[in-house]
Amino acid sequence: MKCLRFLLSIVAGAFFLCVATPASLAQCHQPTTIAISYTWPPNNLVAVHEGSVPTVPLTTAMNNWNAGLYSTFDCYPSFALDSGTAGRDIFMSYAPLPPPPQCRPGFICFTRGVTDLQNAKFLSGRLSSVNITINSAVNANDVVMKPDIPANRLLAGLEVRLQDFQNLSPLIFLRVGSVNHRICVRDHFDHVLTIRTANPDPGMTRKGFELLEVESE
Amino acid sequence: MFKWLPHSKRLLWLFVFLALPCIVFAFSGQTQKDREKARDTALRPSHHSGLPVVGELVRQPEPPEEHARRQLKEQWYRQTTSLREIKDPGQLVDGEMETVNLRFIDTMEVRESTAPQSTAPRGLPVWLSAVVIGSILNGEAFVDEVRTGVYTDYKVKIVQILKDSTATLYVGSQVVASRAEGAVHFPSGHTTNYLIEGMGLPQVGSEYVLFLSPIPNTPEYEIGTGYELKNGRVYALDDENGSANNMDQTTFIKQVQTYIAQQGGTKP
Numbered sequence: 001m002k003c004l005r006f007l008l009s010i011v012a013g014a015f016f017l018c019v020a021t022p023a024s025l026a027q028c029h030q031p032t033t034i035a036i037s038y039t040w041p042p043n044n045l046v047a048v049h050e051g052s053v054p055t056v057p058l059t060t061a062m063n064n065w066n067a068g069l070y071s072t073f074d075c076y077p078s079f080a081l082d083s084g085t086a087g088r089d090i091f092m093s094y095a096p097l098p099p100p101p102q103c104r105p106g107f108i109c110f111t112r113g114v115t116d117l118q119n120a121k122f123l124s125g126r127l128s129s130v131n132i133t134i135n136s137a138v139n140a141n142d143v144v145m146k147p148d149i150p151a152n153r154l155l156a157g158l159e160v161r162l163q164d165f166q167n168l169s170p171l172i173f174l175r176v177g178s179v180n181h182r183i184c185v186r187d188h189f190d191h192v193l194t195i196r197t198a199n200p201d202p203g204m205t206r207k208g209f210e211l212l213e214v215e216s217e
Numbered sequence: 218m219f220k221w222l223p224h225s226k227r228l229l230w231l232f233v234f235l236a237l238p239c240i241v242f243a244f245s246g247q248t249q250k251d252r253e254k255a256r257d258t259a260l261r262p263s264h265h266s267g268l269p270v271v272g273e274l275v276r277q278p279e280p281p282e283e284h285a286r287r288q289l290k291e292q293w294y295r296q297t298t299s300l301r302e303i304k305d306p307g308q309l310v311d312g313e314m315e316t317v318n319l320r321f322i323d324t325m326e327v328r329e330s331t332a333p334q335s336t337a338p339r340g341l342p343v344w345l346s347a348v349v350i351g352s353i354l355n356g357e358a359f360v361d362e363v364r365t366g367v368y369t370d371y372k373v374k375i376v377q378i379l380k381d382s383t384a385t386l387y388v389g390s391q392v393v394a395s396r397a398e399g400a401v402h403f404p405s406g407h408t409t410n411y412l413i414e415g416m417g418l419p420q421v422g423s424e425y426v427l428f429l430s431p432i433p434n435t436p437e438y439e440i441g442t443g444y445e446l447k448n449g450r451v452y453a454l455d456d457e458n459g460s461a462n463n464m465d466q467t468t469f470i471k472q473v474q475t476y477i478a479q480q481g482g483t484k485p
Contacts, residue, residue: 011400091398096298097299098296098297098298099324100301100322100324100343101297101298101426101439101441102345102442104335104337104339104342104344105335106335109324110324111299111322111323111324112301112323112324113322113323114316114320114321114322114323115320115321115323116301116320116321117300117318117319117320117321118301118302118315118318118320122311131298140327
């Protein structure tokens with residue numbers, strides 16, 4: 001009798017492995033992810049090749065990232081002009097980009113930049129090099145501030161001004177920095193500003209991605 | 218053989234040997250399923266997107282009238298979208314016959330202090346010319362004639378009209394609505410999926426609330442955004458409108474109608 005019970009349990013186990021397991025796993029909820037291959041590996045210094053993008057705002061953007069998000073929140077990677085970890089490069093270009101086609105009445109819409117992975121290269125399953133186009137028509141006067149938001153407002157004690165970020169459409173490339181399987185995006189700062197400012201009208205919202213989850217390594 | 222083992226142990230070994238191939242089969246099946254699932258996820262640019270429709274790089278000849286209309290549409294797309302070079306990458310890219318060319322577009326909007334502003338949220342663009350409920354009958358992907366863009370034309374059967382500023386739509390009619398995404402099958406045999414992160418593609422056979430914008434000088438439309446209607450719930454085509462996901466369909470449609478009425482649009 002014992003033996004029969006034992007055998008039946010083996011048969012049941014084998015059946016479960018053959019049939020039930022794949023089916024049940026297939027029903028698992030798929031988390032909100034983007035492929036980790038679209039992010040930079042941690043602990044890398046990515047070389048930013050400025051192309052025709054103005055050097056000053058680009059350098060400021062990188063410095064702000066390195067000093068703020070990278071140092072404070074471990075949002076990898078860090079960036080440097082024209083030098084970095086071998087095989088980790090961002091090639092920037094500066095060109096007019098059309099605005100998004102659907103814009104609300106009463107708003108002006110801009111495309112700040114486009115990151116196209118068509119010519120991107122990947123190394124060990126992570127980004128190795130990518131081309132990023134920044135809209136040459138977007139400048140500080142167009143997109144930055146309403147005068148009622150102090151230009152020097154500090155963000156969450158980071159000592160990084162929102163203006164430093166918003167002046168800098170090159171920040172598009174920061175979308176692909178990752179930390180703890182999350183993408184560190186500038187949206188954090190917009191959000192922080194919106195809830196910290198005393199002005200109920202933040203004047204500006206952004207359209208694009210929310211905080212993106214990146215699939216696990 | 219195995220006669221030195223007691224009877225029960227012999228049976229045990231027999232079952233172990235029988236179960237082993239089953240286990241291997243189960244795990245290999247699982248790996249295959251994982252791979253298919255990963256492919257499926259990679260090919261959907263948004264969470265509730267359909268899969269891209271695959272078109273050929275080399276176009277079939279079409280009647281002159283249709284060709285002229287397509288040229289107008291492509292000209293408009295070239296002016297309103299960032300161009301990208303569409304070229305055959307050869308049969309294999311990193312050993313794969315199919316790849317995804319994902320594009321990230323970073324946009325923002327600035328409120329104009331003087332202009333009258335819409336009360337409708339960005340996710341419900343009722344200010345666009347047409348808002349309809351429609352079923353997606355089929356889709357066809359095209360490469361721009363000068364090979365700087367890809368778009369997919371969806372044939373939509375109008376089920377209900379919520380707004381129509383163009384006064385050209387009627388229930389039961391079919392219109393073409395497109396999105397600047399799609400997949401291309403190249404002569405080498407390689408397929409590239411040209412997608413925009415967060416911007417979904419309608420699923421053929423499904424029903425949607427579609428916010429449509431007319432393409433100038435053509436009877437066709439561009440899909441501003443959309444919401445799939447499924448089992449009495451709505452699911453946003455574009456990720457940025459994901460807050461509406463799982464909302465009750467009737468409540469959602471009423472909300473859209475209210476915004477349309479506030480906007481001064483028709484509410485048939």
